[in-house]
Amino acid sequence: MPGLADLLSGPVLEVAPRLLGAVLRLDSPEGSVAVRLTEVEAYDGGGDPGSHAFAGRTPRNEVMFGPPGHLYVYFTYGMHHCCNVVCGSEGTASAVLLRAGEVFEGSETARVRRSAARDRDLARGPARLCRSLGIDLGRNGHHLETPPLTLSPAMRAHPSREISSGPRVGLRRAPDRAWRFWLTGDPTVSVYRPAHNLGR
DNA sequence: GAGAAGATTATCT
DNA sequence: GATAATCTTCTCC
Numbered sequence: 486m487p488g489l490a491d492l493l494s495g496p497v498l499e500v501a502p503r504l505l506g507a508v509l510r511l512d513s514p515e516g517s518v519a520v521r522l523t524e525v526e527a528y529d530g531g532g533d534p535g536s537h538a539f540a541g542r543t544p545r546n547e548v549m550f551g552p553p554g555h556l557y558v559y560f561t562y563g564m565h566h567c568c569n570v571v572c573g574s575e576g577t578a579s580a581v582l583l584r585a586g587e588v589f590e591g592s593e594t595a596r597v598r599r600s601a602a603r604d605r606d607l608a609r610g611p612a613r614l615c616r617s618l619g620i621d622l623g624r625n626g627h628h629l630e631t632p633p634l635t636l637s638p639a640m641r642a643h644p645s646r647e648i649s650s651g652p653r654v655g656l657r658r659a660p661d662r663a664w665r666f667w668l669t670g671d672p673t674v675s676v677y678r679p680a681h682n683l684g685r
Numbered sequence: 686g687a688g689a690a691g692a693t694t695a696t697c698t
Numbered sequence: 699g700a701t702a703a704t705c706t707t708c709t710c711c
Binding site: 526528535536537559561562563564565567569582584610611612613653654655656657678680 | 690691692693694
């Protein structure tokens with residue numbers, strides 16, 4: 486059975502689609518929640534204007550420059566957390582944003598954190614995914630082979646699905662790069678919205 | 686120190 | 699479809 490290092494080895498554009506179907510799990514006293522990833526986005530360490538690391542190393546993005554296998558969590562819009570898996574070798578800042586997934590274990594616990602959500606919506610979107618799992622800035626830099634928060638390749642067989650790709654969501658910069666990957670037709674994939682450029 | 690933008694979401698019309 | 703909520707980070711003075 487391949488480990489995390491195998492899962493994350495190679496160029497980020499190869500790693501990202503490989504993460505579809507992988508399982509992110511967080512065990513806590515409140516209960517365990519496990520998510521099967523259905524949608525991700527790739528962010529390249531070198532020359533990707535859409536990446537938080539594009540302008541160089543800062544305190545916020547420091548984790549992305551570290552070794553692969555760690556979680557990069559950031560806080561945005563004054564209220565939301567989003568999480569990435571750091572990949573690529575140490576010194577490069579490639580990462581994969583976890584945009585959506587299917588909560589297949591611990592939906593009761595997830596529902597406590599996300600009131601009034603239908604099952605399919607529990608982790609349908611990057612901030613929703615973090616909230617269902619209970620991930621916040623305290624998990625920034627966490628290594629994903631260390632309990633209670635782990636990432637592992639698909640643990641169970643799931644119907645083979647086609648993988649689709651398209652432009653990344655919500656970016657004003659580099660909207661042309663089709664670096665978003667998802668399981669074709671999966672109901673938990675978030676809906677595409679272009680960057681909101683109006684009203685500013 | 687000020688100002689703007691942001692890898693979003695829930696809610697209203 | 700439009701907008702409010704809400705605050706950190708980064709970019710210039």
